[in-house]
Amino acid sequence: MTTSDLRLSARDLACERGGRLVFESLEFDVAAGEALVLTGPNGSGKSSLLRQIAGLLEIGRGQIELTGGDPERALGEQAHYLGHLDALKPSMSVLETIRFWALYLGGSAAAAQAALDDMALGDLADLPVAYLSAGQRRRLALARLAAVPRPLWLLDEPTVALDQASVGRLRAFMAAHLAGGGIIVAATHLDLGLGTAKSLRLGAEEMA
Amino acid sequence: MTTSDLRLSARDLACERGGRLVFESLEFDVAAGEALVLTGPNGSGKSSLLRQIAGLLEIGRGQIELTGGDPERALGEQAHYLGHLDALKPSMSVLETIRFWALYLGGSAAAAQAALDDMALGDLADLPVAYLSAGQRRRLALARLAAVPRPLWLLDEPTVALDQASVGRLRAFMAAHLAGGGIIVAATHLDLGLGTAKSLRLGAEEMA
Amino acid sequence: MSRAFLALLLRDLRLAARLGGGGGMAVFFFLVVIAIVPLGVGPDRPLLASLAPGMLWVALLLAALLTLDRLFQADYEDGSLDLLSTGPLPLELVAVAKALAHWIVTGLPLVVSAPLLGVLLNLPSAAALPLTLAMLIGTPALSFLGSVGAALTVGIRRGGLLASLLVLPFYIPVLIFGVGAAAAASGGFEGEAGRQAFLLLGAVTLASFAVGPLAAAAALRANLR
Amino acid sequence: MSRAFLALLLRDLRLAARLGGGGGMAVFFFLVVIAIVPLGVGPDRPLLASLAPGMLWVALLLAALLTLDRLFQADYEDGSLDLLSTGPLPLELVAVAKALAHWIVTGLPLVVSAPLLGVLLNLPSAAALPLTLAMLIGTPALSFLGSVGAALTVGIRRGGLLASLLVLPFYIPVLIFGVGAAAAASGGFEGEAGRQAFLLLGAVTLASFAVGPLAAAAALRANLR
C-alpha cells in the first residue's frame, strides 16, 4: 500500500453491454496518491467502467493494468469495489458483518472493530443489519474499506444516502487513503470534495 | 388534484421500529401547493415517516390526516410513494413496466407513454429493465408519478443516482405538481431546489 | 378496479412465461417423482396401477410446493408489494390475482400432464378421466391455500421451505378427497360415493376461495406494516 | 486462505440457522412429506414399506431442491458474490464452502432423521441401516451437484427455465443408485448387487466432489462478468 510507484492505466478501452457499445477508446492514467473522478450522464458507463476495473465485467477491447502492485494477485483482489449493492445480510449483526468481511478479505478482527468506530457505527454494533437506515447501511459498506487495507478503491457514488457528517468523514477518509499512496476511482454526480482529482467525463457527446 | 383545500397534517406522531422509539411528538401541516422537506442525520426517521404517511408502517401513537382529499380512498391510495426500492422487474421492458403501473394505479396507457417522454426515457422504451443504469432505473420509477396523477407525493431521496439534466427535469416536474395544487413530502440530504418549501429537521438533538 | 386486476394477472403470467420458473420446473419435478416410484416399488404392474392415483396426487402436491415461495416474495423484495398495496385494488383481490396466475402457470400444466405421466405408472385408462377431473377441481385450492403460506412467510429469506411447511397440513384435505374422488370414480361404483367425494373436493376448493384471499391479505398486511 | 474458507463456511451456517432454514426446518419438512405419502397411497403396511426408501429419497431431494436455488442467488442479489470473488479465496473454494454448508444444514439432519421417520413408513428395520448409509454417502452429491445448478441459474433472467431444469437430471443418478443401494442391501442379498450399488453411489459422490466445484466456479465466472 505504500508502494509509491503504483499506477492504474487503461488503454483503448471499450465496453459493450447488452449488445450495445457503451464507450470506446477510453484512456486514463492514475498514479499513487491520485484520484480519478468519473462523471457523465446516466447510462454513460461509469458503473460499467468501475466493474471492468474490478474484474467484474468483461473487457470488450483494450486493457486495464495496475503496475507496481502485488504481481501475485489479480487486480480485483487489490481493489475494494463499492457498488450500488451493499452486500449486507439483514440477519447478521453489524459487528458480525464487518468481522466476516475483514476475515474473508484477509484482515483481522481487531481491524474490523476499529473500522466500525471510524464510520461512527460503534454504537450500533449489536443491531441486526435489517434495522439499519439507508445511510447506516452505506456506512457499514464503507467500513469494509477501513477494515482491510487495499491500494485501489473503486467507489460508485459513495456519498449516496450519507448525511452531512458522514460525508465529511468519508472525505477525510479518502484524503488519508490518497495521502498513504492509494488510488481512488470514483463515479459521482456530485462534488466529492477531492480537490486535486483528475476527472474523466464519459458519454459527454450524448448529452442533450 | 385541483382541490385547493387539501391539507396533510400530523399530530403528536410517534414511530417505533424494532422496539426502539425513532421519534415522537412530531407535528406538521402542509397545505395544497406546499412542500415539506425532511432532513436529519442517518437513522433519524425520515424514511420511516414517509412510510407511515403512505400507510406502509405502523403508526405508534398520534395520527396523520389528509383533509380535502377523496374521502372514499385511503391516504396511501392518494399518494405516490417513491422509496429506496424501485419496484422494477428486470425481465419486463421499460414500456411494459410503465404501462402496467399506469393501468394498475388507475391511469391510462397513453399517459404511460407520455410519462416516459417526460423522463427522457422514450428512446429506451423497448429495453428490458435489466439493462438500465442506476439513474435510468430511478427515472423509470419517477415516471410512475407522471403517469398517474395523485395529489400527494412522498419522495425518499428522489435525486439519488440522477445526473444533472435529470435533476433539473425533476425540479421542474415537482414545481409543476405544486403549482397544480399538489403536496410533496420529500426526504433528502441535499438541496432539492424547492425554494419555498417548509422544512422539518428530524433527530437534530441526537446529532453530535 | 377490474382493469387493475387484469393488469396484475397479465403481468404475473408474462413474468412467469419469461422467467420460466413456474410451470416447466413443476412439470419436470412431477415427472421425476413419478419416474422414481417404480424404482422403489419394483416393476409389478398391477401394484403400480393401484398406486398410481395416490402417487400422482402426492407428486402434484410436492410440485406445487416447489413454486410457492415465488408467489409474493419477489414482489416484496423489489418493493412492488408496497406499491401494489397503495393501488385501488384491495389486497384481497391482489391475492386472488396472484393465486390465479399461480394456478394457471403451475396447476394447469400439472393437471394436463397427469394423465400422460399416469401411463408411466400403468394407470388404468378408465381412471385417467376421473383423476384428471379431480385434479382440475382440486388444484385451484392448492394455489389459493398456498397463497396464505406464501403471504405468511413474505419477507423471510428462504421462506420457501417454511411456507411449504405451513401449507402442507392445509393441503391434506385436498389430497384425501382428491385421491378418494379419483379412486371412487374409477373403482367402478359410479354412484353415491364417487359423487360425494367430488362434491367434498369441490367444497374444499370453494372454501379455499373464500378463506385463502382473506387470510393471505391479512398476512400481507401484518408483514407489510 | 483457509481462514477465509472457514469464515465463509461459518457465515453460511450462521445465516442458515438464523433464517430458520436450518436443520430443524429441513427435518420438519421431511416429516411432513413423509406423512402425506400414506395419505395418498393408502395405509397398506407392506406397500408402504416397499415405498419407504424411494419416498425418503424423494423427500430428501425435494428438501435439497427447495433450499438450493438460493445457494448463490441471495449472495448474487445483494452484491456479496461480487465481493466474494475479489477475495483471496478462489471461486472453486467458495463453491466448496457453500456446498459444504448446505450439506451440513440440510443433508446431515435429514440423514440422521431418516431412520426415525422410516418407522412412520413402516420401513423394515433391516433396511434402516443400509438406507442411512446410502444417504450418508449420497447426500453430499446432492449439495455439490446442486451447487452447479445454483451457479448456472445465478443472475440469469431469461434463460431461467433451461438452467433450473439442469439441476434435476444431475440428481437422477444419485436417486437411482441411492434407492438401488438401499433396496439391494435390505432385500436380503447382501452380496454382489448391494456392494455394487454402494460403490456406484460412492463414485457418483466422489465425481461430484471433483466436478461440482469446478463447474460451479466456471458457471459463476460466466455469470458474474
Added chain:
Amino acid sequence: MAGMSSLSAAQRFHAYANPARFMALSSRLVAPLGMLSALVIAAGLWFALVASPPDYQQGETVRIMYVHVPSAWLAMFGYSVMAVASAVALIFRHPLADVAAKSAAPIGAAFTFLALVTGSLWGRPMWGTWWEWGDARLVSMLILLFLYLGYMALWATIEEPVRAARAAAVLALVGSINLPVIRYSVDWWNTLHQPASVFRMDGPTIASSMLLPLGLMALGFTVLFVTLLLVRMRAEIMRRRVRNLRLARAASGAGA
C-alpha cells in the same frame, strides 16, 4: 440524558400498565398453582397406578390411559387457547393476547407429542404396531402436531415481534378452521379404505374405579397447563423487556 429519556419514553409508549398488572398477579399465582397441580397429579397417579385394578382385557397396559387421554384432551385444549388468544390479539390488539398465544404453543405441542408417544406405546401391545396410517384419530393428531410446529416455526423466523404476532395469529386462526375439516375428511377417507379399525376409540364403558383417576389426572394436567402457561408468559414478557432495553441502549448513543 438522551438514553434515559428515550428509554422511559419507549416504556410509556408500550403502555405496559396492563402487562405490569399481569406480572404482579401471576407472580402470586404461579407457586400455589404449581403445588396444586403436583398434588392432584400425585393423587391421580396413586389411584391410577396403585389403587385401581388392571383391566380384565388390557391388563396393566391400561394404565397408560391415565396419561394418554388427558394429554390428548390438553393437546386440543391448547390449540383452542391459542386460537382464541390469537383472535383476541388480532381483533382487540390486547398486548397480553399474543403473548398468551405464543406461550401456549409449545405446551400444547408437548402434550400432543405426549399423546402420540403414549398412544404408540399403548398401540404396540394392544394392536401390534406403533403406528397405523389407516386410523383417523392418529393421523389427525399428527396433523395437529404439524400445525403447532408450523406456528412455532413462524414465530421463530420473523424477527420483529409485532409482525410475527400478527402473522402467527392469522395462521392459528386459519388452522383452527382446518382442524375439524381434517378430522372429518380423515374419517371419511378411513371408511372408504379401511372400514373397521382394529380398535375402538370409545372403548369399553369406563368403570368408576377408572373414572376417578382419569378425572384427577385430567384436572391435574389442566392446572399444570395453566401453570406452565403463566410461567412461559412471564418469561416472554421479561424477554421482550430485556430486548427493548438492549435495543434502547444500542440506540441511545447512536446518533449521526
